[in-house]
Amino acid sequence: MDVEALRTFVAVAKTGQFQAAADELGVSQQAVSKRIAALERHIEVTLLVRTSRGSRLSLDGQVFLPHAKKVLAAVEHAEQAVRPGSRPxxxxxxxxxxxxxxxxxxxxxxxxxxxxxxxxxxxxxxxxxxxxxxxxxxxxxxxxxxxxxxxxxxxxxxxxxxxxxxxxxxxxxxxxxxxxxxxxxxxxxxxxxxxxxxxxxxxxxxxxxxxxxxxxxxxxxxxxxxxxxxxxxxxxxxxxxxxxxxxxxxxxxxxxxxxxxxxxxxxxxxxxxxxxxxxxxxxxxxxxxxxxxxxxxxxxxxxxxxxxx
Missing domain, CATH: 3.40.190.290 (D-Maltodextrin-Binding Protein; domain 2)
Structure with missing residues (x-):
């Protein structure tokens, strides 16, 4: 599973906008769309529903969100553990x-x-x-x-x-x-x-x-x-x-x-x-x-x- 796709999904879930998530992550809106599409293909469910006002979480997306956050937290802890100066x-x-x-x-x-x-x-x-x-x-x-x-x-x-x-x-x-x-x-x-x-x-x-x-x-x-x-x-x-x-x-x-x-x-x-x-x-x-x-x-x-x- 692509960690950047997970990070993008969490950003869209937080902001409710693909463009806002793109600005936060420093990538294009097209890149955000591609990452979300690839993630949904990988887990074979729809995570986000497009609306006239942006995006909202689907039912599966609501279930998936806390798990995605836990994975990202674990990745951050793993990176921090080996970052120069972070350990003896x-x-x-x-x-x-x-x-x-x-x-x-x-x-x-x-x-x-x-x-x-x-x-x-x-x-x-x-x-x-x-x-x-x-x-x-x-x-x-x-x-x-x-x-x-x-x-x-x-x-x-x-x-x-x-x-x-x-x-x-x-x-x-x-x-x-x-x-x-x-x-x-x-x-x-x-x-x-x-x-x-x-x-x-x-x-x-x-x-x-x-x-x-x-x-x-x-x-x-x-x-x-x-x-x-x-x-x-x-x-x-x-x-x-x-x-x-x-x-x-x-x-x-x-x-x-x-x-x-x-x-x-x-x-x-x-x-x-x-x-x-x-x-x-x-x-x-x-x-x-x-x-x-x-x-x-x-x-x-x-x-x-x-x-x-």
Missing amino acids: LRVDVLNRRIAPAQAVYRFYRSHPETDLDAITLSTENAAQAVQAVLEGTVDASFRALPGDQVPAGISAERLLDSPLELLVGPGHPLADAPWVSPAELGGHRVWIPGIKPDTEWGAFYQALSETFGLNIDALGPNFGDEALMDALADSTSLATLVGSGDRYLWPQAHDLRRIPLHDPTPVYPHVLLFRSGDQHPVLAALRDHLRVAGPRTPHDVWVPGWVDR
């Missing part, structure tokens, strides 16, 4: 502890009137996240995706570089260092539980290991961040890597140390993926915010060779 912006932040989640949270704190949902997709890799964006499951996702893997219909903007830091317990040999270079980590075990194959972060840490000769592994079960903090506090040899913008908490007695990495500074390149042409106003505001308020990128950055610079 859904952003996949990958993990609520890491830099993207913290950046989106700071954006929300500075724009408390915005309507957004920060979610974590149950997807394993960037390709699946891209598909979720294409399908509209989410509006945007933070991932590290090479430019040649960005499919048609998706825009990618590198908006958040997260410098890595070494996290160690007080007994670790590097615990009191003001900063260390990646090469100095050679010979130390760097444990990052939960790294999975075929993920962009797995590829990132593999490239980091190969470039600087590091021993990064994910051996053993992953009991979560709290268990990792406990293991670091009790060990004189174990270390892990975290982003400078990541938010991890541990008991004060653990006395864990965050140590910046420099010369060069490895950064994890978070790329914001979104549908090309997406007009959601909160997406535009978020991108503007990250361009201005994001952390400064160090001058001695290292990223894997597959990352667009």
Whole structure:
């Protein structure tokens, strides 16, 4: 059933005149006549009776009118539900502890009137996240995706570089260092539980290991961040890597140390993926915010060779 024909019928029923309905809808009187005729053919009843003073509803037209109004109201609600800015912006932040989640949270704190949902997709890799964006499951996702893997219909903007830091317990040999270079980590075990194959972060840490000769592994079960903090506090040899913008908490007695990495500074390149042409106003505001308020990128950055610079 033609929605415009329904809208035209309701307009004629309200005004009682084909010309008045045409003026209201911004079409010709001939177009109004054609729409009404097509609608009557479709439902096989006469809805309007012509009179010397205009038009009036037939008995069938009187029965049909409230249903037509309900259909038009439903159409309006459906259009409103997906109109840019009419629903929350859904952003996949990958993990609520890491830099993207913290950046989106700071954006929300500075724009408390915005309507957004920060979610974590149950997807394993960037390709699946891209598909979720294409399908509209989410509006945007933070991932590290090479430019040649960005499919048609998706825009990618590198908006958040997260410098890595070494996290160690007080007994670790590097615990009191003001900063260390990646090469100095050679010979130390760097444990990052939960790294999975075929993920962009797995590829990132593999490239980091190969470039600087590091021993990064994910051996053993992953009991979560709290268990990792406990293991670091009790060990004189174990270390892990975290982003400078990541938010991890541990008991004060653990006395864990965050140590910046420099010369060069490895950064994890978070790329914001979104549908090309997406007009959601909160997406535009978020991108503007990250361009201005994001952390400064160090001058001695290292990223894997597959990352667009």
